[in-house]
Amino acid sequence: MNVLKKALGLLWIVLGPTSIIFMFIQAFEKIGLAPEGVAKTNTALQWGIILFIFIPISTGLVVFGYYAFKGEYDKLPED
Amino acid sequence: MSQEPQKTSIFKVIGASSLGTLIEWYDFYIFGSLATIIGAQLFPADAGASALINTLAIFAAGFIVRPFGALVFGRLGDLIGRKYTFLLTLVLMGGSTFLIGLIPSYSSIGYAAPILVLILRLVQGLALGGEYGGAATYVAEHAPDNKRGFFTSWIQTTATGGLFLSLGIIVLTKNIMGAEDFADWGWRIPFLLSILLVGVSIYIRMKMHESPMFTKLKTEGNVSKNPLKESFSRKANFKMVLLALFGATMGQGVIWYTGQFYAQSFLENTCKLDFNDSRYILLWGIAFATPFFVVFGSWSDKVGRKWIMLTGMLLGIIFYRPIYQIFLDDTDVSKVSTEQVLKSEQPVVKRISADATTDVLYTTSTRITLISGMSYTKVQTATKYESGSPDTLVTTYKDKVLAAPVFWKFVALIFFQILLVTMVYGPIAAFLVELFPTKIRYTSMSLPYHVGNGVFGGLVPFIATLIASFSGSTPLSGLWYPIGIAALSFIIGAVYLSNKKPDHGEVE
Numbered sequence: 001m002n003v004l005k006k007a008l009g010l011l012w013i014v015l016g017p018t019s020i021i022f023m024f025i026q027a028f029e030k031i032g033l034a035p036e037g038v039a040k041t042n043t044a045l046q047w048g049i050i051l052f053i054f055i056p057i058s059t060g061l062v063v064f065g066y067y068a069f070k071g072e073y074d075k076l077p078e079d
Numbered sequence: 080m081s082q083e084p085q086k087t088s089i090f091k092v093i094g095a096s097s098l099g100t101l102i103e104w105y106d107f108y109i110f111g112s113l114a115t116i117i118g119a120q121l122f123p124a125d126a127g128a129s130a131l132i133n134t135l136a137i138f139a140a141g142f143i144v145r146p147f148g149a150l151v152f153g154r155l156g157d158l159i160g161r162k163y164t165f166l167l168t169l170v171l172m173g174g175s176t177f178l179i180g181l182i183p184s185y186s187s188i189g190y191a192a193p194i195l196v197l198i199l200r201l202v203q204g205l206a207l208g209g210e211y212g213g214a215a216t217y218v219a220e221h222a223p224d225n226k227r228g229f230f231t232s233w234i235q236t237t238a239t240g241g242l243f244l245s246l247g248i249i250v251l252t253k254n255i256m257g258a259e260d261f262a263d264w265g266w267r268i269p270f271l272l273s274i275l276l277v278g279v280s281i282y283i284r285m286k287m288h289e290s291p292m293f294t295k296l297k298t299e300g301n302v303s304k305n306p307l308k309e310s311f312s313r314k315a316n317f318k319m320v321l322l323a324l325f326g327a328t329m330g331q332g333v334i335w336y337t338g339q340f341y342a343q344s345f346l347e348n349t350c351k352l353d354f355n356d357s358r359y360i361l362l363w364g365i366a367f368a369t370p371f372f373v374v375f376g377s378w379s380d381k382v383g384r385k386w387i388m389l390t391g392m393l394l395g396i397i398f399y400r401p402i403y404q405i406f407l408d409d410t411d412v413s414k415v416s417t418e419q420v421l422k423s424e425q426p427v428v429k430r431i432s433a434d435a436t437t438d439v440l441y442t443t444s445t446r447i448t449l450i451s452g453m454s455y456t457k458v459q460t461a462t463k464y465e466s467g468s469p470d471t472l473v474t475t476y477k478d479k480v481l482a483a484p485v486f487w488k489f490v491a492l493i494f495f496q497i498l499l500v501t502m503v504y505g506p507i508a509a510f511l512v513e514l515f516p517t518k519i520r521y522t523s524m525s526l527p528y529h530v531g532n533g534v535f536g537g538l539v540p541f542i543a544t545l546i547a548s549f550s551g552s553t554p555l556s557g558l559w560y561p562i563g564i565a566a567l568s569f570i571i572g573a574v575y576l577s578n579k580k581p582d583h584g585e586v587e
Binding site: 005008050063076 | 530
């Protein structure tokens with residue numbers, strides 16, 4: 001199980017930045033498609049808030065993956 | 080130090096904590112449920128400006144302010160105690176809800192109206208971020224070790240109970256007053272009513288004592304000096320915060336929001352069910368499923384928290400698409416034949432002509448009742464062009480009222496989804512409380528809870544709509560978001576979580 005925990009750690013490390021890149025692409029696409037004026041500002045605001053909150057979460061996923069890869073979860077306080 | 084906390088009946092503790100948390104959820108949900116009416120009354124008629132303020136109110140309150148409230152009040156709760164902190168959140172939530180009900184309309188005070196709504200909505204988000212962790216921690220710290228799941232599960236019923244109460248009061252007020260009066264001023268009643276509920280709850284909570292575990296910590300001088308630093312900069316604790324988020328609350332959040340919000344939105348907006356029908360279905364589903372929060376919370380004391388929560392996620396991953404396909408199939412009236420029609424009322428025709436051209440728009444609405452008992456309105460919109468281009472005809476269906484057997488089938492499907500909510504949500508308070516030591520518990524458990532629920536759960540409608548905008552998508556494509564997040568959380572939870580209770584070396 002510990003080998004699996006470490007191996008999946010690498011996947012989480014990759015998944016963090018991948019999800020953020022995907023969100024940036026979506027943000028640019030959707031903001032670009034929005035009609036000029038308030039609608040564009042509104043779409044930009046929505047995506048700005050989402051990126052603002054998801055960048056630290058994705059960073060957290062990378063840290064989680066790093067901890068898993070380094071074996072931090074091999075032994076938990078309850079084990 | 081007083082030994083009073085130990086004498087206090089656990090049921091008084093549960094009652095006082097649950098009532099306050101239920102009212103906080105009620106306050107938070109009535110805004111969402113009445114967003115359309117609030118928009119019409121308090122926001123400018125200009126759709127663009129209105130949408131902008133709405134975005135700030137919904138996105139900022141749910142996604143930024145809620146986790147921020149978790150940090151602010153979590154820190155306070157670990158420094159000065161649970162009782163006074165969650166008393167403060169209750170006052171903030173009740174006060175801001177009451178004040179929303181008093182805001183004059185946009186036609187009276189102009190832009191001050193939506194700005195006041197925005198400010199009060201942000202205060203609501205802040206207060207909600209602080210309330211849950213306090214209530215869960217407070218009850219858990221009174222509960223015996225072997226019944227923590229059972230006792231904290233009562234707190235878990237409050238989110239669903241608050242939704243039930245908000246829907247019930249709105250439907251009741253609207254039915255008593257009539258739709259017109261309700262839209263005019265009656266929508267303020269559910270907001271104003273909050274002050275009574277909060278007043279009672281504050282009175283009860285004032286009589287409660289501080290949690291025995293926090294009191295002991297304070298007596299021994301072991302209260303954390305800097306809960307934020309201890310929670311998030313120490314690897315031993317921070318890794319558990321991350322595990323709680325990615326292995327539990329993230330999946331729990333999407334299951335919660337899909338079962339209770341996305342389901343209703345899907346029935347109303349995609350299946351085009353009647354306003355009351357979609358709400359009654361949800362109300363029955365909630366009423367039947369709510370006791371299971373306590374069942375699963377209690378069961379988790381015996382078999383552990385992990386696999387009950389993960390089973391709820393797995394069942395959601397497997398069954399969401401088949402359930403929503405049934406919703407679509409059973410409300411599809413586009414292929415109804417004339418033999419199936421029992422009664423077709425006199426069509427109502429409206430004619431609208433554009434100012435600058437002689438293009439004319441005709442809408443023909445016909446109320447149709449089928450032999451099966453189902454009824455709906457068929458709307459045919461025809462455009463006749465001045466230029467001589469071929470006329471266009473668009474047919475839509477709305478205000479569908481289901482036949483009794485289909486109605487109860489839908490109640491059963493909603494019940495099943497809320498049953499999954501009770502599986503993931505019933506044991507999670509005990510799970511989170513046990514994951515962290517007393518001195519930084521309020522701070523440490525509040526953040527993953529509100530990121531999981533507020534951000535991952537709260538984004539279900541937005542991301543589902545985003546996915547539905549991709550080319551080749553179907554009405555069910557939006558479900559890939561909750562399914563994907565629940566699957567990710569299930570894998571992380573299954574691989575990394577332990578089914579045993581952590582030992583923090585504390586003597587209780």
